[in-house]
Amino acid sequence: MICLGIESSAYALAVGIINDKREILANIIYNFKPPKGMGLIPRDAAEEYSKKVYDILTEAFDNANLKPENIDLIAVTIGPGIGHCLRVGISVAKYLALRLKKPIVGVNHCIAHLEVAKMYTGFKDPLMLYVSGGNTQIITYKDGKYRVIGETLDIGIGNLFDVVAREMGYDMPGGPKIEKLAKEGKNYIEIPYTVKGIDLTFGGILTYVKNLIKSGKYKNEDIAYSLQETVFAMLMEVSERALAYTNKKEFVITGGVACNKRLQEMAKEMCKEWGVKFKPIPSELARDNGVMIAWTGLLMYKSGIRHKPEKLRELQRYRVEDVDPIWLKP
Ligand SMILES: Nc1ncnc2c1ncn2[C@@H]1O[C@H](COP(=O)(O)OP(=O)(O)O)[C@@H](O)[C@H]1O
Ligand SMILES: [Mg+2]
Numbered sequence: 120m121i122c123l124g125i126e127s128s129a130y131a132l133a134v135g136i137i138n139d140k141r142e143i144l145a146n147i148i149y150n151f152k153p154p155k156g157m158g159l160i161p162r163d164a165a166e167e168y169s170k171k172v173y174d175i176l177t178e179a180f181d182n183a184n185l186k187p188e189n190i191d192l193i194a195v196t197i198g199p200g201i202g203h204c205l206r207v208g209i210s211v212a213k214y215l216a217l218r219l220k221k222p223i224v225g226v227n228h229c230i231a232h233l234e235v236a237k238m239y240t241g242f243k244d245p246l247m248l249y250v251s252g253g254n255t256q257i258i259t260y261k262d263g264k265y266r267v268i269g270e271t272l273d274i275g276i277g278n279l280f281d282v283v284a285r286e287m288g289y290d291m292p293g294g295p296k297i298e299k300l301a302k303e304g305k306n307y308i309e310i311p312y313t314v315k316g317i318d319l320t321f322g323g324i325l326t327y328v329k330n331l332i333k334s335g336k337y338k339n340e341d342i343a344y345s346l347q348e349t350v351f352a353m354l355m356e357v358s359e360r361a362l363a364y365t366n367k368k369e370f371v372i373t374g375g376v377a378c379n380k381r382l383q384e385m386a387k388e389m390c391k392e393w394g395v396k397f398k399p400i401p402s403e404l405a406r407d408n409g410v411m412i413a414w415t416g417l418l419m420y421k422s423g424i425r426h427k428p429e430k431l432r433e434l435q436r437y438r439v440e441d442v443d444p445i446w447l448k449p
Pocket of ligand 1: 128129130131250251252253254276277278280281292293294295298374375376377378379380405406407
């Protein structure tokens with residue numbers, strides 16, 4: 120069985136194709152770049168995706184060496200995300216399902232990040248750190264559901280990096296710029312450390328770092344280095360607490376921030392100390408992509424989940440707890 124997945128919840132329009140033997144046949148990712156100094160304007164991103172979607176789909180079919188008729192299932196992100204952006208993917212998916220007379224399933228974006236991480240690592244029941252632009256969550260499977268047991272109480276960690284980088288004068292996405300600058304940083308600057316049990320906050324850190332930049336007293340490299348060391352140490356502290364609490368023996372990190380090599384290195388060390396298995400996942404499966412949607416769609420469909428195309432619509436605040444992952448049940 121072959122599934123085509125469409126993702127358009129925020130900064131990426133992506134199409135992935137995968138079969139039930141876990142072979143990735145295509146993984147095309149197109150990132151929206153807002154004008155310099157700006158964040159994402161939903162209407163502009165949606166317009167861009169509408170223009171690009173035909174090319175991205177064509178490229179995916181070409182890469183997979185398949186015709187649209189060869190697809191058995193269509194999967195699409197229905198949330199969480201930005202309404203304008205989600206509707207582009209959902210409309211295209213509905214049309215494809217109708218035209219090709221194929222079933223369609225609506226997928227939760229966060230669950231898709233988790234499922235593809237499990238697919239790649241081969242881990243069965245890991246503790247998961249989900250770190251992206253808008254999300255920072257510790258998630259675990261317990262009593263028949265994925266549950267968020269710790270999370271940011273304000274902004275996502277990727278958003279923190281994006282805004283800090285923008286204050287320094289760099290384009291989106293900011294995370295990779297911060298990582299690059301941090302490698303050149305040598306002097307550690309004290310930054311507030313804000314962990315509350317298994318929860319975290321980044322808003323105060325953002326204000327503090329903005330003031331460091333404005334003061335003109337510090338090198339961007341040193342600020343980036345200190346910021347990364349501080350917030351990643353916070354992530355590791357809550358992960359350790361969650362590992363102790365859940366007693367899970369595997370750990371994965373997913374979402375765009377999981378691409379960061381320094382974070383992977385810290386996770387590797389932490390897991391070694393705890394005797395927990397850890398395996399980093401490649402960036403094209405950690406950041407927003409269509410393969411994760413296609414893979415989760417396959418799991419859902421094979422477990423018997425069916426969605427009526429005419430009923431499918433965007434759920435901007437779709438939480439992981441809202442999903443009943445029946446594919447995980449015996
Ligand atoms: N190497 C990196 N280090 C830190 N953050 C990164 C890195 N690469 C990407 N990011 C961040 O990941 C976030 C995007 O995550 P992603 O899961 O792709 O999207 P979304 O948040 O829309 O679901 C952005 O905030 C970006 O700055
Ligand atoms: Mg994401």
